[in-house]
Structure formats: C-alpha cells, structure tokens
Amino acid sequence: MTMRWFYYAAPQTFYGLAGRLWPWLAALALALTLAGLWVGFALAPADAQQGEGYRIIFVHVPVSWMSMVIYLAMAFWAVLGLTFNTRLSGMMTRALAPTGAMFAFLSLWTGALWGKPMWGTWWVWDARLTSELILFFLYLGYIALTSAIDDVRRADRAGALIAIVGAINVPIIYFSVKWWNTLHQGASVSLTRSPSMAQLMLWGMLLMALAMWVYTLAIVCYRVRTLIIERERHTDWVQALPEVAGAKA
Amino acid sequence: MNAFFAVVARDLRLAFRRKAEVLSGLFFFVVVAALFPLAIGPEAVTLRHIGPGVLWVGALLASMLTLPRLFENDWRDGSLEHLVLSPHPLGLLVLGKILAHWLVSGLPLVALAPLLGLQFDLPSDALGMLALSLLLGTPVLSCIGAIGAALTLGVRGGGVLIALLVLPLFVPVLVFGAGAVEALSSGLGAQAHVSILLAMLLPAVFFSPWACSAALRIALE
Numbered sequence: 001m002t003m004r005w006f007y008y009a010a011p012q013t014f015y016g017l018a019g020r021l022w023p024w025l026a027a028l029a030l031a032l033t034l035a036g037l038w039v040g041f042a043l044a045p046a047d048a049q050q051g052e053g054y055r056i057i058f059v060h061v062p063v064s065w066m067s068m069v070i071y072l073a074m075a076f077w078a079v080l081g082l083t084f085n086t087r088l089s090g091m092m093t094r095a096l097a098p099t100g101a102m103f104a105f106l107s108l109w110t111g112a113l114w115g116k117p118m119w120g121t122w123w124v125w126d127a128r129l130t131s132e133l134i135l136f137f138l139y140l141g142y143i144a145l146t147s148a149i150d151d152v153r154r155a156d157r158a159g160a161l162i163a164i165v166g167a168i169n170v171p172i173i174y175f176s177v178k179w180w181n182t183l184h185q186g187a188s189v190s191l192t193r194s195p196s197m198a199q200l201m202l203w204g205m206l207l208m209a210l211a212m213w214v215y216t217l218a219i220v221c222y223r224v225r226t227l228i229i230e231r232e233r234h235t236d237w238v239q240a241l242p243e244v245a246g247a248k249a
Numbered sequence: 250m251n252a253f254f255a256v257v258a259r260d261l262r263l264a265f266r267r268k269a270e271v272l273s274g275l276f277f278f279v280v281v282a283a284l285f286p287l288a289i290g291p292e293a294v295t296l297r298h299i300g301p302g303v304l305w306v307g308a309l310l311a312s313m314l315t316l317p318r319l320f321e322n323d324w325r326d327g328s329l330e331h332l333v334l335s336p337h338p339l340g341l342l343v344l345g346k347i348l349a350h351w352l353v354s355g356l357p358l359v360a361l362a363p364l365l366g367l368q369f370d371l372p373s374d375a376l377g378m379l380a381l382s383l384l385l386g387t388p389v390l391s392c393i394g395a396i397g398a399a400l401t402l403g404v405r406g407g408g409v410l411i412a413l414l415v416l417p418l419f420v421p422v423l424v425f426g427a428g429a430v431e432a433l434s435s436g437l438g439a440q441a442h443v444s445i446l447l448a449m450l451l452p453a454v455f456f457s458p459w460a461c462s463a464a465l466r467i468a469l470e
Binding site: 082134137138140141144145148149153154157158161162165166169172173176177179180 | 396397400401404405406407410413414416417418420421424425428449460463464467468470
C-alpha cells in the first residue's frame with residue numbers, strides 16, 4: 001500500500017487519477033445533495049419551536065463543518081509539504097483554500113439568514129460566529145499571501161507556514177473569543193440545543209454533510225488538475241496530453 | 250549571546266539614526282486616539298467606556314504599521330543573508346531583531362498609552378492596568394507580526410498583506426489586553442487576564458523566532 005501512495009504523490013500520476021475520479025465524485029455529490037435536500041425539505045417534519053425556518057440547518061451545519069475540516073486538511077498538507085518537500089502537497093493546499101473560504105462565507109451567510117427570523121438579528125457577537133468570521137479572514141490571508149508571491153515554490157512554502165501558524169491559533173482564538181463573550185454579557189442566545197433531533201432531520205443533515213465532503217473532493221481534484229497542468233506545462237508529458245496537444249492543433 | 254546583543258545594539262543604533270520612522274508609528278497612535286472622541290462625541294461616560302478598547306486597537310495598528318521595516322532594510326542591503334549564513338543560530342538573531350523592534354516601536358506605545366488614557370478620562374488604576382497589559386501584550390504582537398513580516402519579505406503589496414495575515418492572529422491578544430482593563434474597571438479583577446497575557450507571551454517568544462527563521466529561509470531561498 002505504501003508504494004502506491006508514493007506512486008500517486010507524483011503530479012504526473014495524480015493528474016490521471018484525479019481526472020478519472022472527479023466526474024464520479026461530482027455526480028455522487030449531486031445525487032447526495034438532491035437526496036439530502038429532498039429529505040430535509042420534503043420529508044423532515046417542521047420543528048416544534050422554530051417552524052419551517054429551521055430548515056436552513058441542512059445547509060448551514062454541513063457548510064460550517066466543512067469550513068473547519070478544510071482548514072485542518074490544509075494544515076495537514078502544509079505539514080506534509082514542508083517535511084517531505086513534495087510538490088503535490090503545495091498544490092493540494094492551494095486547491096483547498098478557495099473552497100474552504102467559500103464554505104466559511106456560506107456558513108456566515110446562512111447563519112445570518114437563520115439568525116434574522118430566530119434571534120431577530122442578522123449578527124450577534126457570539127463566540128462561534130466571531131471565530132467563524134476570523135477563520136474566514138485566515139482563509140483570505142492565505143489566499144492573498146500565496147497569490148502575491150510569483151515564485152511558485154516560495155508561495156507554496158510561505159503559504160504552508162502561515163497555514164500551520166493559523167491552525168495552531170484557531171483553538172486559541174476560539175477560546176479567547178468565547179471567554180471574551182461570556183465576560184461581556186450573559187449569552188442572550190445559545191446555539192447549543194439539546195440534540196433531540198427527529199431521526200429524519202439527522203438523516204437529512206448527514207446526507208448533506210456527506211454531499212459537501214464529496215463535493216469538496218471533486219472540486220479539489222478538478223482544481224489540482226488545473227494547477228498541475230499550469231505548473232508542469234514545460235514538461236513533455238503535459239505537452240503530450242491529448243487535451244493540451246489537441247488545443248494547440 | 251554576544252551575537253544576540255550585537256544584533257539588538259545594531260538595530261537600536263540604526264533606529265535612532267532614522268528617527269522619523271520610529272516616530273511615525275507613535276504619531277499615528279496619538280492621532281488615531283484623538284480621532285475617536287471627535288467621531289463619537291465628547292461625553293465622558295462614553296469615552297471612559299470605549300477608552301481601553303480604542304487605545305488597544307490604536308496600539309495594535311501602530312505596532313503593525315512598523316512591522317514591514319523589521320526585515321525590509323536588512324533584506325535590501327544584503328545583511329539579512331549574512332545573518333542567515335552566520336554560524337550563530339538564526340532564531341537567536343531573529344529574537345534580537347524582534348526585541349529591538351519592540352524596544353523601538355512597542356515600548357514607547359506602552360509609555361504613551363496612560364497619557365492618552367487621560368484624554369479618555371480613565372481612572373488612575375485603569376491607566377496602570379492599561380500600561381501593564383500593553384507591556385505584556387505588545388511583545389506578543391511583535392513576535393506574531395515578525396512571522397508575517399518575514400513571510401511577506403519583498404512581496405508585492407507587502408504592507409497591506411501583513412495586515413491581512415497578522416490581524417486575525419492578533420485577536421486573542423486584543424481580547425485579553427483590552428479585557429484586562431475592562432475587568433478591572435468593572436470590579437472583577439484583572440489577574441486572570443494578566444496571567445493569560447503572560448501565558449501567551451512566553452510561547453510566542455519561544456516559537457516565533459523559530460517560525461520566523463523558517464520564513465526567512467523560505468524568502469531568501
């Protein structure tokens with residue numbers, strides 16, 4: 001098994017693998033999204049307290065999970081890239097960042113949409129909201145740094161370092177914001193409710209979470225292919241690819 | 250250790266030869282602190298309430314403004330490469346640079362903050378706590394900021410980029426720094442905040458030079 005992992009660590013071989021994987025993953029993500037939305041919006045009962053408005057959680061919760069998971073995945077690839085000096089790790093980190101930023105933004109946006117009818121306000125300085133906002137800023141910082149450096153190697157390594165520094169800081173930020181909030185005012189609204197969810201609601205949410213995972217894998221495969229082809233364009237194997245050779249002719 | 254003190258002494262001497270650069274950060278702090286009462290209104294109650302936060306944000310921005318100069322000049326004239334190539338551990342030399350930077354741009358903010366606090370009608374114990382929290386907090390800002398400065402060395406639009414990278418990481422320091430004054434004024438006691446600031450300072454001093462040297466090596470590669 002180890003041999004095969006290193007085999008796919010080379011951009012050339014991973015390009016082929018990602019090319020075979022992403023259409024299937026994309027189709028699976030679409031199917032799971034449709035199933036999740038169907039369960040969430042058609043089958044699941046209305047909430048006793050929140051009525052129909054609660055249904056945004058079928059998007060909001062999976063999206064928030066992904067925004068955090070993707071940052072961890074970025075830090076993972078960053079460590080791998082700095083220690084093993086593999087080219088693919090840097091590309092994976094780069095490919096994950098825009099999706100993570102998008103999920104963080106969606107999480108804030110859907111949270112605001114939910115907050116207006118439930119809490120009567122678009123935004124509260126709750127610990128979770130604030131740390132999600134800061135997570136969004138961390139994504140933007142990573143993207144800004146890597147896109148400001150022209151030298152690809154340096155951009156990857158600098159980005160990896162800031163991703164790791166950010167990942168170490170995320171828990172510190174979360175707890176400091178949490179403490180700050182509890183000191184300032186009693187929590188007027190709490191996000192933590194007892195997890196007494198109807199079975200169908202849970203299923204809808206899990207299906208959507210799975211759909212987001214698969215979507216992320218698909219889009220990362222797709223984006224990594226673009227990055228590989230862009231960075232390796234001087235090599236013979238890229239020039240020999242049918243999509244490259246065909247476009248030239 | 251001699252190399253460490255040599256770096257500190259050299260950076261301090263260089264800073265005193267370019268006084269305008271040093272003073273611009275301080276002047277920024279004073280001006281920003283004066284703008285808030287003009288925007289919000291001169292009621293003493295409001296000012297007393299927002300004073301600690303405003304002064305902390307001002308100090309944070311002022312210390313961030315001077316960050317690009319931390320490695321920039323050495324990088325331009327090539328002495329940074331000599332530091333990297335020298336037989337002394339790079340982390341120690343970087344720590345010297347960070348210390349010199351803090352002495353020049355952080356410590357004056359600490360000294361000035363109580364004076365500006367008078368403009369916000371802060372009581373004397375709050376002034377003392379403001380100075381103490383800044384004394385513990387601004388070195389953390391210098392340590393974290395140095396990583397950003399090293400990463401953006403010679404990069405397009407470096408100054409704005411540093412802000413984007415470093416400001417989110419400044420959040421915990423700001424929360425506990427401004428919180429310390431707030432807690433003291435509300436009668437809760439600021440001991441916990443001060444302990445946490447100290448708990449952030451120690452790992453920052455330990456890890457930041459290490460991360461900075463990695464970043465400098467990446468930048469000079």
